[in-house]
Amino acid sequence: MTRKIIHCDCDCFYAAIEMRDDPTLVGRPVAVGGRAETRGVIATCNYEARAFGVRSAMPTGRALRLCPELVVLPPDFERYRAASRQILAIYRDYTDKVEPLSLDEAYLDVTGVDRCRGSATLMAEEIRARIFAEVGITASAGIAPNKFLAKIASDWRKPNGQFVIRPEEVDAFVVDLPVKKLFGVGQVTAARMERLGVNTCGQLREWSLADLIAKFGSFGRSLHRLCRGIDERAVSPDRPRKSLSVETTYVTDLPDLAACVSAVEALLEDFHRRFGRLTPAPPVHKAFVKIRFNDFTRTTAECLATSPAAVDWPALLATAHARRDRPVRLLGVGVRFVEEDTESARGAQAGLFD
Numbered sequence: 001m002t003r004k005i006i007h008c009d010c011d012c013f014y015a016a017i018e019m020r021d022d023p024t025l026v027g028r029p030v031a032v033g034g035r036a037e038t039r040g041v042i043a044t045c046n047y048e049a050r051a052f053g054v055r056s057a058m059p060t061g062r063a064l065r066l067c068p069e070l071v072v073l074p075p076d077f078e079r080y081r082a083a084s085r086q087i088l089a090i091y092r093d094y095t096d097k098v099e100p101l102s103l104d105e106a107y108l109d110v111t112g113v114d115r116c117r118g119s120a121t122l123m124a125e126e127i128r129a130r131i132f133a134e135v136g137i138t139a140s141a142g143i144a145p146n147k148f149l150a151k152i153a154s155d156w157r158k159p160n161g162q163f164v165i166r167p168e169e170v171d172a173f174v175v176d177l178p179v180k181k182l183f184g185v186g187q188v189t190a191a192r193m194e195r196l197g198v199n200t201c202g203q204l205r206e207w208s209l210a211d212l213i214a215k216f217g218s219f220g221r222s223l224h225r226l227c228r229g230i231d232e233r234a235v236s237p238d239r240p241r242k243s244l245s246v247e248t249t250y251v252t253d254l255p256d257l258a259a260c261v262s263a264v265e266a267l268l269e270d271f272h273r274r275f276g277r278l279t280p281a282p283p284v285h286k287a288f289v290k291i292r293f294n295d296f297t298r299t300t301a302e303c304l305a306t307s308p309a310a311v312d313w314p315a316l317l318a319t320a321h322a323r324r325d326r327p328v329r330l331l332g333v334g335v336r337f338v339e340e341d342t343e344s345a346r347g348a349q350a351g352l353f354d
Contacts, residue, residue: 029071052070285339
């Protein structure tokens with residue numbers, strides 16, 4: 001049976017909650033994020049702010065230069081989580097196959113669901129209407145035979161819209177799709193593809209699987225599938241946590257490695273406190289240190305680890321810092337947990353050498 005997947009995504013979620021709770025903000029450029037004087041960044045913003053070029057992950061200081069009238073509000077996660085619980089309850093009224101991606105977006109597998117005469121399109125319309133009526137904000141939706149296409153479709157008619165890609169329309173839709181829309185293709189990879197004369201999925205299809213692997217490594221396999229609209233991932237209601245990390249942007253740049261080593265102690269205290277609240281804690285696979293230097297370049301150093309306590313954090317920090325040896329504006333520490341395929345591979349390897 002062909003899958004029916006809905007991807008629901010609330011429109012500028014944090015900002016939408018703020019405008020819902022304070023109607024005087026409606027029509028004004030609004031952002032949620034950190035303060036400029038603490039070198040904060042924008043978490044999200046409404047469409048009035050986006051018209052000025054403001055974007056999520058942008059430094060707040062830059063956002064205010066682009067839009068001096070921007071209203072910057074601190075995040076209130078208690079209110080956002082309360083709204084998220086309402087939204088998830090609506091989703092689960094239609095199917096138990098709900099995979100949350102964040103507080104405001106999720107995949108729903110409605111294959112075989114009888115609601116709305118079995119129409120995923122009508123279900124998406126009804127869900128969006130209920131979110132507006134019960135939560136007071138708008139949401140957009142994409143409907144498609146797989147997760148990859150449903151997520152792209154939900155962005156097609158934003159805000160407060162929806163778009164359907166039917167099974168018989170997949171090939172025609174994907175062939176003209178820009179490669180920068182493919183999952184995992186960021187600015188660097190997109191620019192690299194452009195230099196190779198590849199701008200659309202149709203052009204990418206001209207490359208053989210072997211050539212894609214030779215040029216892009218293991219990611220070439222994903223590119224080969226996605227440019228043909230193929231995505232066989234199931235909606236996973238119990239998606240396991242993949243990582244845990246904490247990070248801080250400093251008001252004043254950390255001038256050298258010694259200052260970073262001193263600063264990372266407070267980060268590690270916070271990290272160990274959060275790690276201790278995981279019950280049970282998933283098995284650890286890797287530990288990592290993340291750095292953003294004062295020129296905004298970033299690097300991550302990681303190592304294999306079985307627990308945070310077994311990691312030589314100062315040595316890992318020194319490895320990352322040596323790559324640029326510049327003042328540091330952001331530090332982060334974290335772990336990646338063992339995933340199922342990693343666990344299976346370990347078991348298979350152990351079996352070979354028993």
